[in-house]
Amino acid sequence: MILQTISAFFATFFFAVLFNISKKQLLFCGGIGAFGWFIYLLFVKLTGSVVLANFISALGISLISRIFSIIRKVPVTVFLISGIITLVPGAGMYRTMYAMLSQNFEETAFYGAQTLQVAGVIAITIIFTSSLPIGTKKR
Amino acid sequence: MQHKTLLKFAIQAGEIMLKSGAETYRVEDTIERILSVHHLDVIEAFVTPTGIFATIDDESMEMTTLVKRIRHRSIRLDKVALVNDLSRRFTEGKISLENAMAELNAIDQRLPYPYYIMVGSTGLVSAFFTAVFGGNVRDCIVSLAIGIFLAIMQYFFRKAKTSRFLIDLIGGCLIGSIALLFTRLIPFTNLDQIIIGSIMPLVPGVAITNAIRDTIEGDLLSGVSRAVEAFFVAISIATGVGIVLKIGFALTGGIL
Numbered sequence: 001m002i003l004q005t006i007s008a009f010f011a012t013f014f015f016a017v018l019f020n021i022s023k024k025q026l027l028f029c030g031g032i033g034a035f036g037w038f039i040y041l042l043f044v045k046l047t048g049s050v051v052l053a054n055f056i057s058a059l060g061i062s063l064i065s066r067i068f069s070i071i072r073k074v075p076v077t078v079f080l081i082s083g084i085i086t087l088v089p090g091a092g093m094y095r096t097m098y099a100m101l102s103q104n105f106e107e108t109a110f111y112g113a114q115t116l117q118v119a120g121v122i123a124i125t126i127i128f129t130s131s132l133p134i135g136t137k138k139r
Numbered sequence: 140m141q142h143k144t145l146l147k148f149a150i151q152a153g154e155i156m157l158k159s160g161a162e163t164y165r166v167e168d169t170i171e172r173i174l175s176v177h178h179l180d181v182i183e184a185f186v187t188p189t190g191i192f193a194t195i196d197d198e199s200m201e202m203t204t205l206v207k208r209i210r211h212r213s214i215r216l217d218k219v220a221l222v223n224d225l226s227r228r229f230t231e232g233k234i235s236l237e238n239a240m241a242e243l244n245a246i247d248q249r250l251p252y253p254y255y256i257m258v259g260s261t262g263l264v265s266a267f268f269t270a271v272f273g274g275n276v277r278d279c280i281v282s283l284a285i286g287i288f289l290a291i292m293q294y295f296f297r298k299a300k301t302s303r304f305l306i307d308l309i310g311g312c313l314i315g316s317i318a319l320l321f322t323r324l325i326p327f328t329n330l331d332q333i334i335i336g337s338i339m340p341l342v343p344g345v346a347i348t349n350a351i352r353d354t355i356e357g358d359l360l361s362g363v364s365r366a367v368e369a370f371f372v373a374i375s376i377a378t379g380v381g382i383v384l385k386i387g388f389a390l391t392g393g394i395l
Contacts, residue, residue: 008271074224077161
């Protein structure tokens with residue numbers, strides 16, 4: 001679990017490089033990514049629900065991105081995009097496709113529905129935290 | 140005359156932001172904020188992911204409209220942050236129009252991270268995401284190689300100005316075939332973890348996030364078009380990987 005969190009830090013860090021985020025913000029982006037993945041793993045372990053874990057983790061990531069963007073005076077997208085990338089259901093997409101390939105339609109429906117749920121949950125948390133009236137200026 | 144220069148400045152600022160992957164509402168907001176400095180009667184800005192329209196009107200001048208079509212987009216969040224900051228300083232009156240225009244040009248010319256850093260980062264993103272999703276050390280090394288190949292492939296195709304969807308399709312094929320090859324050659328490697336980690340650099344994170352944020356701000360047109368972009372990118376990747384795996388399975392017989 002610790003190893004995965006550390007990996008999440010570096011994965012997000014180098015993802016931020018791919019997005020050409022300036023050097024000053026890179027460490028913060030990595031930190032948000034690691035934090036989000038830690039919360040995710042923790043809640044998967046506690047509750048066993050992938051969708052719930054995604055919800056809480058995405059909530060944490062978008063709140064922290066909002067706070068960092070106010071403190072560091074950069075647009076919230078810089079932190080949000082790089083932080084949320086760990087949660088983007090790439091694995092779900094792949095498993096759905098794989099199940100479809102092996103003509104296992106029960107699994108296809110399962111993973112497909114789960115991927116859609118995760119995507120929906122992430123969207124809702126971003127909507128939720130973006131609508132919160134913290135900080136007078138929009139960033 | 141002064142108003143026209145201001146409009147040009149506002150449009151250029153908007154263009155740089157939109158090209159670099161900013162949300163549509165942020166671009167609209169920035170253009171309107173810059174234009175509001177001159178206290179004109181009419182200020183309208185309409186932005187979609189592929190174009191910017193802005194109109195100003197006042198008693199002292201003819202109505203002026205400027206349209207800017209946006210074609211090539213890339214992800215340069217550093218530019219978004221810098222233009223955002225510049226527009227704020229400009230509206231607060233901390234910088235003159237001439238200086239602001241000079242600074243905007245300097246921002247536009249900013250170079251991205253060097254090519255070799257991009258290649259290395261793509262490889263490392265793949266490798267670390269493989270670890271995040273529970274791959275072992277061998278998986279990570281294979282992913283590192285795939286990521287580096289992927290970045291080199293992307294570089295050449297982008298130079299040829301190929302469509303993004305084709306690049307993603309070919310990228311998917313590349314990931315699938317290298318992953319399939321290595322999992323056959325090297326024992327104790329997991330195909331799933333390698334592929335999941337390696338497709339992460341292609342996943343349309345910016346499009347998804349911006350689609351959501353645009354929709355919240357009421358830019359429904361942009362929200363839908365970005366969501367469609369994200370959807371097709373995802374389909375391209377899945378098709379690319381899927382075709383290769385299907386052929387691989389057909390040749391070797393059955394599931395691995």
